[in-house]
Amino acid sequence: MIQYAEHEVVPSMQTPLETISVSLRRERERAGLSLSELAKRASIAKSTLSQLEAGSGNPSVETLWALGVALDVPFSRLVEPPEPRVRVIRSGEGPGVASEQASFVGTLLSSCPPSARRDIYVISLEPGSPRVAEPHIPGTVEHLTVAAGRLRAGPEGDPVDLAVGDYLAFPGDVSHVYEALDPGSWAVLVMEHT
Amino acid sequence: MIQYAEHEVVPSMQTPLETISVSLRRERERAGLSLSELAKRASIAKSTLSQLEAGSGNPSVETLWALGVALDVPFSRLVEPPEPRVRVIRSGEGPGVASEQASFVGTLLSSCPPSARRDIYVISLEPGSPRVAEPHIPGTVEHLTVAAGRLRAGPEGDPVDLAVGDYLAFPGDVSHVYEALDPGSWAVLVMEHT
């Protein structure tokens, strides 16, 4: 039961504009572009870019989008601080391996550090009644790769049958199920907290 | 070398402003807020919000940021089009990764979205000469879980022997190796970019 505060103390709280300022310069230098060159590629005035990197300015979405395209980086990399926001992990969703059913065993391989919002599990199931998992925090995505046996998994109303080697991604913030179709079934589960 | 389109092909290509329009309305209704109420919470004029949801308008970052805070959603959810929620990649399908060594096949299951910095692969190897991977960007961590066969993997100077079900985490920003010890070996690889 790990509980992170929603808006915990962050080393240096940054306003989105400060974040844009630093990440814009960082990505530009990473790409090895001069301010003038980037402005030309993004089809914006270099004066605008200069002010943005200087910290003054409040760019419009179109301006930032053009810069993101020119830098070949996704949009959010320019506005999200380099260290991801600390988010809440609600009670019961921590590293503990809770299993009501004995036929379900989950092993936490790599718990979610503050800098990377994902857990990696190995889950083993035996055929029987399906295990129904309650919704996790909004934005959670689960990635399942079957290592052995066969599984039926996915959102509660729309599960998918999977064989060895199959990969399935589905939202973890709604009720979802895991069910073994063969004995000795197991899979690697990456739970991603967006 | 892995090469994939930066922005996944989506059924209907949307400009960022169209995306903002639809996702803004979607998130607002999900939160059960009226347009007026949301405008008040975000401290923006409701006329501004009305125009944004209508599709006209090119909001500044501060405006969008305030809306993201008021809606309690990450910034990127307002500008990135929602990706299909349930995806299945059958064994053997999916984008294969061409490799110099014929005995190595990597399949990219989930490329790194903007907000989550990780890729998920399945890698298949056959016994033979070890595959040496060049260092990735600094801060990269690789998580390996063996699904079948046996592997020898890890940093180039200090590899580890792994059997079925074993899990290994090691730095990906130095030279590292993968080598199959048994025929038909494969593993799930989570590459994390911190």
Added chain:
DNA sequence: AGGGATCGTTCGTCAAGGCGAACAGATGAT
């Protein structure tokens, strides 16, 4: 020394975003 080419900055101008007020429609209370 001089060009000639970049670099990133600051300036004034213009269009556009954001604002508040006034608007019409819907709902509920008296």
Added chain:
DNA sequence: ATCATCTGTTCGCCTTGACGAACGATCCCT
């Protein structure tokens, strides 16, 4: 029915972002 209060819209005004030009500062090459 009337008033009250909400909904979301459209209007004119004003601030502000984005632009282009001119600027000084570095370099590199004659």
